[in-house]
Amino acid sequence: MSRRVSFGFWAPVAALLVLATPAWAQKSADQVAVEAAKKHSGATLNVIWPAGLGALGQKNYAAPLFKQLTGVTVNIIEAPPAQVYVKTVAEHRAGTAAYDVVSVQPAWLADEAEAGILAPLDKWVDQYGFRQSLRDIEPAYRDNWMTVKGKIMAIPDDGDVILLFYRKDLFNDAANKSAFKAKYGYDLAVPTTWEQFGQIGQFFTDKYAPQLYGAAIIHDAASMQYFFQERFRNAGGRFFDVASMKSQINNEAGVKVASQMQSEAKFMPPGSENWNPVNVLTAWLAGKVAMMTWWPPPGRWSEGYGTNEEALKWVPESKVKGKVGYALPPGGRPELALGWCLGVSTHSKKQELAYLYIQWVNSEKISLERVQLPYTLRDPFRANHFTSAEYAARWPGAKDYLDILKKAAQVGMLDLSVRNTFQYQDSLGKAMQRLMAGENPKQVMDDTAADWDKITQRTGVDLQRATYQDWAAKPNAYPR
Amino acid sequence: MCGPADPAGAGPGPAGVRAARGAFAERHFRYVALSPAVLLLLLIGAFPVGYNLVLSFQRQTMFSTDTSFAGLVNYRELLADARFWQSIGHTVVIAAVALPLQLGLGLAMAQLFAGDLPGRRLFTALLLLPVVVSPIVAGAAWRLFLDNAYGPVNQIIGWFAGRPVKLLWTVSEHLVYPTVILVEVWQHTPFVFLLCLAAILAVDKNQVEAAQIDGASGWVIFRRVVLPAIAPVVSMVMLIRFVDIMRIFDMVLALTEGGPGRRTETLSLYTYVLGFQDFSLSYTGAVAFVTIALMSTVLWLILGRLEGGR
Numbered sequence: 001m002s003r004r005v006s007f008g009f010w011a012p013v014a015a016l017l018v019l020a021t022p023a024w025a026q027k028s029a030d031q032v033a034v035e036a037a038k039k040h041s042g043a044t045l046n047v048i049w050p051a052g053l054g055a056l057g058q059k060n061y062a063a064p065l066f067k068q069l070t071g072v073t074v075n076i077i078e079a080p081p082a083q084v085y086v087k088t089v090a091e092h093r094a095g096t097a098a099y100d101v102v103s104v105q106p107a108w109l110a111d112e113a114e115a116g117i118l119a120p121l122d123k124w125v126d127q128y129g130f131r132q133s134l135r136d137i138e139p140a141y142r143d144n145w146m147t148v149k150g151k152i153m154a155i156p157d158d159g160d161v162i163l164l165f166y167r168k169d170l171f172n173d174a175a176n177k178s179a180f181k182a183k184y185g186y187d188l189a190v191p192t193t194w195e196q197f198g199q200i201g202q203f204f205t206d207k208y209a210p211q212l213y214g215a216a217i218i219h220d221a222a223s224m225q226y227f228f229q230e231r232f233r234n235a236g237g238r239f240f241d242v243a244s245m246k247s248q249i250n251n252e253a254g255v256k257v258a259s260q261m262q263s264e265a266k267f268m269p270p271g272s273e274n275w276n277p278v279n280v281l282t283a284w285l286a287g288k289v290a291m292m293t294w295w296p297p298p299g300r301w302s303e304g305y306g307t308n309e310e311a312l313k314w315v316p317e318s319k320v321k322g323k324v325g326y327a328l329p330p331g332g333r334p335e336l337a338l339g340w341c342l343g344v345s346t347h348s349k350k351q352e353l354a355y356l357y358i359q360w361v362n363s364e365k366i367s368l369e370r371v372q373l374p375y376t377l378r379d380p381f382r383a384n385h386f387t388s389a390e391y392a393a394r395w396p397g398a399k400d401y402l403d404i405l406k407k408a409a410q411v412g413m414l415d416l417s418v419r420n421t422f423q424y425q426d427s428l429g430k431a432m433q434r435l436m437a438g439e440n441p442k443q444v445m446d447d448t449a450a451d452w453d454k455i456t457q458r459t460g461v462d463l464q465r466a467t468y469q470d471w472a473a474k475p476n477a478y479p480r
Numbered sequence: 481m482c483g484p485a486d487p488a489g490a491g492p493g494p495a496g497v498r499a500a501r502g503a504f505a506e507r508h509f510r511y512v513a514l515s516p517a518v519l520l521l522l523l524i525g526a527f528p529v530g531y532n533l534v535l536s537f538q539r540q541t542m543f544s545t546d547t548s549f550a551g552l553v554n555y556r557e558l559l560a561d562a563r564f565w566q567s568i569g570h571t572v573v574i575a576a577v578a579l580p581l582q583l584g585l586g587l588a589m590a591q592l593f594a595g596d597l598p599g600r601r602l603f604t605a606l607l608l609l610p611v612v613v614s615p616i617v618a619g620a621a622w623r624l625f626l627d628n629a630y631g632p633v634n635q636i637i638g639w640f641a642g643r644p645v646k647l648l649w650t651v652s653e654h655l656v657y658p659t660v661i662l663v664e665v666w667q668h669t670p671f672v673f674l675l676c677l678a679a680i681l682a683v684d685k686n687q688v689e690a691a692q693i694d695g696a697s698g699w700v701i702f703r704r705v706v707l708p709a710i711a712p713v714v715s716m717v718m719l720i721r722f723v724d725i726m727r728i729f730d731m732v733l734a735l736t737e738g739g740p741g742r743r744t745e746t747l748s749l750y751t752y753v754l755g756f757q758d759f760s761l762s763y764t765g766a767v768a769f770v771t772i773a774l775m776s777t778v779l780w781l782i783l784g785r786l787e788g789g790r
Contacts, residue, residue, distance in 0.1 A: 086756055089542055093759070115542050221739065271628035271646035279629055419543070423758050434741035437653045444741075458760070 029133045030363035034069045036128060037356040041071030045350060045357055047101040048088060050340065051078035054158075056311050057376030061369070062361050074357065081338075082222060085112075085422060092117045092347060100348040101357060104154045104341045106145040107415040108422065110467055113148040118343040120151040124355040136364060136383045138409045144474050145341050145414075154341035155362050159371075159381030161408040162230060162334045165284065165298055166190055166291045168325040170204065170212075179207070190327045194231060194260055197291070197330045198267070204290040205267040214267040215291040216283050219436050220276040221429030224261075226337035227293065228428060229416060231257045233478055234331030239416055240468055245461045247452035249428070250445035258431075258441035265436065273436040287319040293329050295337070296379040296405060303395040306374020324397065326404040328411070333479045336412040340378075380405050414476045418467045419459045427451045529772060535765030542759035554766035563742065564767060567750040568774075573657065574746070575725040578664045582721060583714070585665065586672025591702060593673075594680040608674060610667045619734025622663045626650060650736045653743055660744055663731060668721060675717045679710035715786050719779075726775060747771060 049055045055078045063074035079087050085108050091098040112118050125131050141156040180188035184199050191197040201214025237253035284292045302324040307315050344354040364384050371380050386406040392399040431448040456464050539550045625631050626649035638645040649659045691701045729748035738745035755764035
C-alpha cells in the first residue's frame with residue numbers, strides 16, 4: 001500500500017519534472033549547440049588557431065562539419081603558435097573584431113582575461129546547459145585552465161602534457177640489463193629521477209653511439225623553458241619568494257637543474273644543442289635515440305597510427321613500431337606544458353555564436369572525434385577520451401598510452417601563469433639557449449633571475465604577488 | 481620709377497601688376513607645386529615621430545590605456561636599461577665589421593668587373609641575386625644551410641675535414657657573430673658592388689689613360705685616380721649601408737632570433753620585442769624616439785663631414 005502511495009505520488013512529480021526540464025537537458029551538448037547555432041545560418045566566425053597540424057583538425061574536420069550542420073562558416077585564421085598571443089593582443093588593442101573565437105594558452109589566460117580580451121562564458125554555459133558536461137573534463141585541466149577569479153574565461157581544448165617515451169626493446173635487453181647493473185649497481189628500468197636519466201642515457205650512448213644515443217630533448221628556447229619549469233619544481237623549487245616577489249629560479253635547485261640540463265647534451269646526438277621538436281621526433285622515429293621527452297603525439301605516430309594520412313606524409317616512417325613504452329618523465333610530476341583553450345573575444349560581434357562553436361567542438365562527442373584525428377595535435381582531456389574503447393583499439397599499445405596520459409594529467413603541473421607570463425617565458429627561454437651555448441649555469445640563472453625581477457618590478461610587485469598567489473594556490477601549481 | 485606709359489609694362493599699372501605677379505609666380509611656382517607633396521611627406525614622417533614622442537611620456541601597456549602625463553619615467557628607465565645599450569652595442573659590432581667587408585669586397589669586385597671580364601653581364605646578374613632576396617628569407621635560408629643536422633655547410637666542411645663536423649653556427653657564442661656578419665655581407669655586398677661598378681665605369685677614361693702613359697701601376701691608378709673620382713658615390717653607398725645595418729632586424733630574427741640568449745639582439749629586434757611581445761607601448765615609444773634622435777644626430781654629423789669634404 002505504502003509502495004502504491006509512494007509510486008502514485010512520485011510518478012506525476014517525475015513526469016512534471018521531465019516536462020519542466022529545459023529542452024537542452026534532454027539533448028547532448030553538441031546537439032544543443034547545433035540547434036542554437038542554426039539560427040545564425042549564413043554567418044561567418046573568425047577563429048585564430050595555431051598554424052600547422054593543429055589547424056588541420058579544424059580545417060579538415062570541425063569547420064566543414066559545423067558548416068554542414070548549421071550553415072555557419074568557420075574561417076580558420078592560422079598564426080605561428082607563439083604569435084597567436086601577439087596577434088590576439090594587437091587586434092584587441094586596435095579594437096578590431098578580427099577574431100570571434102580566440103585560441104588561448106592557459107599560461108596567457110590571466111593576462112588575456114585581465115586585459116579584457118576574453119568575455120566571461122558563464123551565462124552561456126548555463127543557458128546552453130554545458131556545465132554538467134564540463135565536469136567530465138579531467139580536473140587538472142578543468143580546475144586550472146578555465147577560470148580566472150571564479151569566472152569561466154575559456155574552455156580547455158587540448159590535454160597537453162610532457163611524457164617520457166622509451167625503447168622497451170633496449171630496456172628489456174638482457175645484455176643491457178646485466179651490463180648496466182654491473183656498471184651502476186641498480187637495475188636498468190625507466191628512470192624516475194634525472195640522475196638515473198643521465199646515467200641510463202650515458203650508458204646507451206657509450207654502448208651504441210653513433211648508431212643510437214641515450215636520449216634527445218627538445219632544445220629550442222620556446223619548448224625548453226617548459227622543461228626547466230617542470231624539473232625546477234620537481235627539485236623543490238618555487239618561482240618566487242612571496243614576501244619579496246624576488247625570483248628564486250637561481251637558487252640551489254634552479255642552478256642544479258640548469259647544470260643537469262646542460263650536461264645531458266653530452267650523451268645526446270652531436271649537434272642537438274638547438275634541436276627543435278621536429279629534429280627530436282625525426283631522430284626518435286628513425287630509432288636513433290633510446291629515450292625522448294615530448295608531447296603526446298609521437299606515441300601515436302611511433303605506431304604508425306594515421307601516418308599514411310596526407311597531412312602526416314612528412315612524418316618519417318617509424319622504425320620503432322611496437323618497441324615504444326610510455327612513462328611519466330623523471331620526477332614524476334610532468335609539465336602540463338602549453339595546452340590550448342578556446343575563448344570568446346570581447347570585440348566579437350557574434351559572441352554567442354562564437355560560444356556555441358566552442359561548446360560544439362568541445363562536446364564529448366565531437367572532442368572525442370577530434371582527439372582521435374591522427375594529425376590534429378589535440379590530445380585527450382575528457383574522461384570519455386581516456387576510457388574510449390574505440391581509441392584504446394587504435395593500436396596494440398593504445399590502452400597503455402591512454403592510461404599514462406590520464407595519470408600524467410592527474411599529477412601534472414601547470415605552466416607558470418601570472419601577469420606578463422610571456423615575458424617571463426621568453427626570458428627563461430633565452431636562458432636555456434645560453435645554457436646550450438655552454439655558458440656558466442650559475443651566471444645564466446643569476447642573470448635570468450635579475451631579468452625576472454625587472455619584469456616583476458615593471459608589472460608591479462603587489463599586483464604580481466596577488467596574481468602569483470592566486471596561481472600558486474591551484475592544486476597543480478606545485479607538487480603536494 | 482615706372483609710369484603708366486612705361487613701355488616695359490613693369491610699372492604699377494595693370495600690366496605692371498600682372499608682370500610682377502607673373503614674376504612672383506615664376507619665382508615661387510616650384511614651391512607651390514611641391515608643397516602638397518612635401519606637406520604630405522612631412523605629415524607621414526612627422527606624425528609617427530610626434531605620436532611616439534607623446535606616447536613616450538605616458539604609461540600605456542597591454543593592460544593600461546592610461547594617457548595621462550607620466551613625465552620622464554620611461555626615459556629614466558631607458559638610461560638604466562642594460563639590454564637597450566647592449567642591443568646598440570650588438571648593432572654597432574655588426575656594422576663595424578660588416579661595413580668595411582662590404583666596402584672592400586664590393587670595390588674589389590667592381591674593379592675586377594670594370595675590366596674586360598668574359599661573361600661580365602652574366603656574372604653581374606648572378607652576383608645581384610642576393611640583393612633581390614628578402615632579408616627574412618635570406619635569414620631563414622641560411623639558418624637551414626647552417627643547420628647542424630641537415631644543413632649542407634657542415635657536411636661540406638666535414639668532407640674536407642674527413643670526419644663529421646657539427647659546428648653550431650647559430651648556437652655557439654663564438655660562431656654566432658661571424659654567422660650574422662657572413663649573411664649580412666653575402667646579401668648586401670652586391671649592392672655596394674653594383675654602385676661602385678657604375679661609378680668606376682663613369683670615371684674619365686682619359687685620366688686613366690694618362691696615368692697609364694705616365695707608367696703608373698694598376699694599384700696607383702686605382703688609389704690616385706679611380707678612388708678620388710668615385711669617392712662621393714662610395715661615401716653615399718656606405719651611408720646607405722650604415723643606416724640599413726643600424727636598422728637590421730628581419731635577417732637576425734630569422735637566423736638567430738637574437739640568440740643565443742640575447743647575444744645578437746639588435747636595436748630593432750629589441751624594439752620589436754618591447755612593442756609586440758611585451759606590449760610595453762610607452763616604453764617602446766621612448767626607445768624608438770631615442771633611436772631616432774641618436775640616428776639623426778649620427779647622420780647629421782656624417783653628412784656634415786661629407787659636405788665639408790667636398
